[in-house]
Amino acid sequence: MPKPDSLQGSLNLLVLKILSRRPRLHGYAIMSRIQGMSGEVLRAEEGSLYPALHRMEEAGWIRAEWVTKDNGRRTRVYELTAAGKKQLGSEESRWQVVTAAVNRVLRTV
Amino acid sequence: MSLWSRLANLLRGDRLSREIDEELQSHLEEAIAQGRDPAEARRAFGSALRLREESRDVRLIAWLDSLRADAVFGWRQLVKRKVTSAAAILSLALAIGACTSAFRLIDALLLRPLPVADPQQLYALARQGIVIDGTPKTYDSWAYPAFRLMRAAVKGQAELIAISYAERTDLTYGSDEEFEKAYRQYVSGWMFNSFGLRPAVGRLFTESDDLNPGAHPYAVLSFDYWKHRFGQDPKVIGRTFRMGTDLYEIVGVAPERFTGTEPGTVTDIFIPTMMHPGAVRSDWTWLRTLARVKPGVAIEPVREKLNATSRAFEEERAKSFLDMSKQQIDDFLNQKLLLEPAAAGVSEMQEDYRSALMALAVLVALVLLIACANVANLMTAQAAARAREMALRVSIGAGRWRLVQLVLVESAWLGFLAAAIGGLLAWSSAPLIVRMINPRDNPARLLLPVDWRVLGFGLALTLGVTILFGLAPALRASAVKPVSALKGGEDPHSRRRLMHALIAAQIAFCSLVLFVAGLFVATFERLSNRPTGFSAERVLTLETVAERPQPPDLWEQVAEHLRAVPGVERVALARSALLGGWSWNNFVSVNGAPPNRVLAYFMSVSPGWTEAMKIPFLDGRDFRPGDTYPGVAIANQAFAKEYFNGENPIGKSFEMLFGEGGRSRFEIVGLVRDVAYLDPREPMLPQAYYPFRSLGDKGALRARDSATFIVRTTSSNPLALASVLRREVHRARSEFRVSNIRTQTEINQSHTVRERLLARLALFFGVVALLLSVVGLYGVLDYSVLQRRREIGIRMALGAPAGDVARRVTADVFSMLLAGALVGLALGVASARYIETLLYQVKPTDLGMLALPALTILAAALLAALPPVIRAVRIDPATTLRDE
Secondary structure, eight states: OOOGGGGTTTHHHHHHHHHHHSOSEEHHHHHHHHHHHTTTSOOOOHHHHHHHHHHHHHHTSEEEEEEEOTTSOEEEEEEEOHHHHHHHHHHHHHHHHHHHHHHHHHHHO | OOHHHHHHHHSOSHHHHHHHHHHHHHHHHHHHHTTOOHHHHHHTTOHHHHHHHHTTTOHHHHHHHHHHHHHHHHHHHHHHTHHHHHHHHHHHHHHHHHHHHHHHHHIIIIISOOSSSSGGGEEEEEEEEEOTTSOEEEEOOBOHHHHHHHHHHTTTTEEEEEEEOOEEEEEBSSSGGGOEEEEEEEEOTTHHHHTTOOOSEEOOOOGGGSSSTTOOOEEEEOHHHHHHHHTTOGGGTTOEEEETTEEEEEEEEOOTTOOOSSTBOOOOEEEEGGGSGGGGOTTOOOEEEEEEEOTTOOHHHHHHHHHHHHHHHHHHHHTTOOSSOHHHHHHHHTOEEEEEEOTTOOOHHHHHHHHHHHHHHHHHHHHHHHHHHHHHHHHHHHHHHTHHHHHHHHHTTOOHHHHHHHHHHHHHHHHHHHHHHHHHHHHHHHHHHHHHHOOTTSOOBOOOOOSHHHHHHHHHHHHHHHHHHHHHHHHHHHTOOHHHHHHTOOOHHHHHHHHHHHHHHHHHHHHHHHHHHHHHHHHHHHHHTSOOSSOOTTEEEEEEEEEEEEOHHHHHHHHHHHHTSTTEEEEEEESSOTTSSOOOEEEEESTTOOOOSOOEEEEEEOTTHHHHTTOOEEEEOOOOTTOOBTEEEEEEHHHHHHHHTTSOOTTOEEEEEOTTSOEEEEEEEEEEOOOOOSOTTSOOOOEEEEESSBBOTTSSBOOEEEEEEEEEESSSOGGGGHHHHHHHHHHHOTTEEEEEEEEHHHHHHHTTHHHHHHHHHHHHHHHHHHHHHHHHHHHHHHHHHHHTHHHHHHHHHTTOOHHHHHHHHHHHHHHHHHHHHHHHHHHHHHHGGGGGGGOSSOOTTOHHHHHHHHHHHHHHHHHHHHHHHHHHHTOOHHHHHHHO
């Protein structure tokens, strides 16, 4: 099983990416998507995910909203803001640069 | 950092944390719905969150839990330092106890509303102005006819109630042998109804019990009297007692809480005002007037109406003032009527002790502040010792308020332990002080209930004190910087500065207390050492009453009988004992001239009285057995000075003027030295003594129903003869009965009761204040030597002489001491005018008065400084430096 910190530095990127594909997801859905789409390789721990969500909300990249589910319970869903889209772009390109650089190192060494 | 603290740091506020909870809850549900194991899902949140989840609804309990932990920890801290803790607690307890006692007394005497309906509507009538002898005065006595007119004048706006001064009187439920004492108050029949009181048993008076003079021989007992005298026997209703020559029937018992309207006296028996012999006299002022102003009625118009009515009454009466000058009459009529709030009742004791109690309250409050400063210094010193512990707490995540709580809880331990002991102290000391106020034969009774007022005061005081001495050290301790503290090098001077400031404050308060105590002690000294002019030693005074007025010969016969009793040296008769409270004054005319405004004081005495009292003759002779009133008189020096320009008055004569044109002529046959007559504080009054044998209007000897036997005994304890003399008086003539026996010494001392109380208590608190300050000073010096031993070691290693070290250690503290003492004495001189009325022949600006406290403090401070200084100069540089 991957370590919780296997997502170190990339959790924001993943959350933003997932929300850009599919807005209005709640925390658990984001978590399961990360897990599912990475083929069970990546796993966001609850202890990291929620603080990250709140940090991003604080930064203005995502916005949260309370919705009432069919069972009458409230749940909190997140979507990307304009700032978030910009952030996603820059994070994505940074990721590309970093991974490319890492790959170059791996190839040459 | 844990998840929770991150979340909590990110988002503040209760609502937000609730939302987070809700979000996490919904996450959990989702997870479980997706088929995850609930326990596993919950575990995924980590332990911090789980804990948070569990304690979500019990945050209060968590706080209480931390409080409990702090309390246990604080207790251990106290127990660890048994001696210092005990010293802190005891000094605080003493101060808290004293403050609570003072509050109990002040509350009971001055603040507590009477237990009647709407006490805030009660007002007392008083008169302010120039009285007959030309001095300004405020007094509150009224004549019944004036009261009646005033009552009618304000009918509808206010109800006036007449209440006589509570008075100790003799009454008997059986034979003449069984006379006993009781406090009697004449009251308006409608008083009980107006006060909204219900009887405990029987009935209370109504207006119809107070209509015609002498026609309502009924009595209502106070609950207290009913309980003590009759054991709450309901059959007491209908019983009769005899007072003077009248028989009274008991008709009811007043409710338990109502003890009369005079705080300091518990009335035993209430009688309708119409039974007072002065009910029809315009010239007897014997009652207080209370006004119950109806709700919504303005006070000033009522006052004006009363003022006008009173003035009209006195104007009518002044028409018969033949011997008074126009000025005197004008002054008399221009007296202003005052209407003063009287929710707490009115009594002489209130007037006598108001400023004394306030002064004592200020003294004990100062002592409390001194004790607080001590404890604060102690806590500060301890906080220094615990800086590392605090730093450790901060570094492992304790918040600032958590530390404040920790230190405050420890302070609260001190505070509440001290309050508990102080409470016990207050419990016993307040009644003790009331007993100190009491002369033996005239016990003042101040009810001192312990109720929410007293408990609330105690609680507020304790909390206030805890905050006072605990907060500064707590804030200081919580502001600890872990890095510097763990390194062991926090700025030690800042701590010392606080301690030094506290020392200065302490010394200032202490010198203020000592200064005031000095004033009170000097007052008492001067007052009790003031010569009275007569010898009180071995003298007994027997206040004696006769069933019916008896001729002077029979009184003389009893005196003769007493002279034969073994142990009796001399016996004389007088109207009253000197300084005994009785007085008789009149204006005097010499050679038919109009009188000046100085009143002369008179006393009827038998031959041998001057000898019994050891009042020396300057000239002339004593009375002879055949001398009568009017006719001859003995004058004192002040009398000769006032009316005869200081010339020898022997052989000269004067006339005593009565209110309405009556005059009696006397020839002065003797001149005696001045004696104190009414009050030992006053300058010697002009006095004249006339013979006990007195001729009435028709030339027959006038019979008397009361007089005082002055008995000089051979024993140094004259009271040992009291019961024998009491029996012998009755045996000599069965019509005579001794109503009260007092030693002359006791009478003299009764005038200085307040001063003695003030002197004793102020001295006590002065000693306590000094002790606390010395302990505080010692503690701070000792602490600073301890802290600076490295520095001192270096200095000494470099060759500093011992004197230099001693000077360095003490310089700061002694400059603080000097500043404190100066401020304290300046405060003392400035505040002395508030206690001026309590002082006697003592000037606050006297050099001695100022030097005494200053020198005392200096001496005490030197004493306190000695051990730390010795310790400082004995520091061995080698050891100290090696230690570090």
